[in-house]
Amino acid sequence: MENKKKLRCGVIGVGYLGQHHARIYSELEKTELVGVFDSNSERAAEIAAKHGCRVFPTIEALADAADALSVVVPTDRHTEVALPLLERGCHLLIEKPICTSVEDAQKIVRLAREKDLTVQVGHIEHFNPVMNFMEAHVSNPKYIKTERLAEFKLRGTEVGVVLDLMIHDIGIVLKLANSEVESVDAVGVNVLSRTEDIANARIKFKNGCVADLNASRVSLKRVRDLRLFQRGGYMSLDFMNQSGHIVKVGESGIEQIEVPFDKQEPLKAELDSFADCVLNHKNPKVGANLGGKALEIALEITRQIAPNLQQK
Numbered sequence: 001m002e003n004k005k006k007l008r009c010g011v012i013g014v015g016y017l018g019q020h021h022a023r024i025y026s027e028l029e030k031t032e033l034v035g036v037f038d039s040n041s042e043r044a045a046e047i048a049a050k051h052g053c054r055v056f057p058t059i060e061a062l063a064d065a066a067d068a069l070s071v072v073v074p075t076d077r078h079t080e081v082a083l084p085l086l087e088r089g090c091h092l093l094i095e096k097p098i099c100t101s102v103e104d105a106q107k108i109v110r111l112a113r114e115k116d117l118t119v120q121v122g123h124i125e126h127f128n129p130v131m132n133f134m135e136a137h138v139s140n141p142k143y144i145k146t147e148r149l150a151e152f153k154l155r156g157t158e159v160g161v162v163l164d165l166m167i168h169d170i171g172i173v174l175k176l177a178n179s180e181v182e183s184v185d186a187v188g189v190n191v192l193s194r195t196e197d198i199a200n201a202r203i204k205f206k207n208g209c210v211a212d213l214n215a216s217r218v219s220l221k222r223v224r225d226l227r228l229f230q231r232g233g234y235m236s237l238d239f240m241n242q243s244g245h246i247v248k249v250g251e252s253g254i255e256q257i258e259v260p261f262d263k264q265e266p267l268k269a270e271l272d273s274f275a276d277c278v279l280n281h282k283n284p285k286v287g288a289n290l291g292g293k294a295l296e297i298a299l300e301i302t303r304q305i306a307p308n309l310q311q312k
Helices: 018-027 041-051 059-065 075-087 102-115 129-137 161-177 266-280 288-308
Strands: 007-012 031-037 068-071 091-095 119-122 141-149 181-189 198-205 210-216 223-230 233-238 243-250 253-258
Touching: 007 018, 007 059, 007 266, 018 031, 018 041, 018 068, 018 266, 031 041, 031 059, 059 075, 068 075, 068 266, 075 091, 075 102, 091 266, 102 119, 102 288, 119 266, 119 288, 129 161, 129 233, 141 161, 161 181, 161 198, 161 210, 161 223, 161 288, 181 288, 198 288
Parallel strands: 007 031, 007 068, 068 091, 091 119, 141 210
Antiparallel strands: 141 223, 181 198, 198 210, 223 233, 233 243, 243 253
């Protein structure tokens, strides 16, 4: 029988994304939103009032009142926030990417293991119905092509487009290819910031699968598309609109079949799964190991791009 106890949750950082973590924790049957912390006290008070919870004066005070916390601060602060929370015995959902260095990711993995704590990384697309469909219908992919485009925003520019956007698709193809990486080749340029704004990467896997990933944060439109080819046909899917089709050979020739997705909010599914893992001692779908592997590949891509970046 599964645990019926509610998980006491808090959110550190209630900006653009963190506000939704707070909303969802206040809505889920499995969780109780005990409070929030943000360096902007007015913003913290606004979100707390909206969801009927407390504003905590420090991260430590919130940690002492909660069983589990969402860490939704800028990526370059993930490590300094996460490690002390693990020391205090808190289960963590750390927004993607897990941090900004492989060494720090290893520290988080090691400490979580020592403390027997759950660390889930916020690779939200793994909880998208599109990903659920692919996990059920992809067996041996030969070629994967992804395109992830966004309009330029100052939020998130503490890292480049690879750690901001492409890392979603890196996590996806690592899961779908289900093979060790053989090689990575990447190109990219900066247009409006000091880090790469456009990037392309080709990842070859030891089982023969090849993935081409495109990401841009200087587009005029948002795109979250993936095409996957395997023996017998291919699928063309849209993560943003949760729609798509498969193409295969049927009795009358080539057939295009629309996929009937049961649409849902991926973040809600992600946080519900996180709470379930903590309450019932399950391994998260996207744990620190997968999050760390995605980071390792992302950093190799940025390393290859770095010599081409122009600084003013």
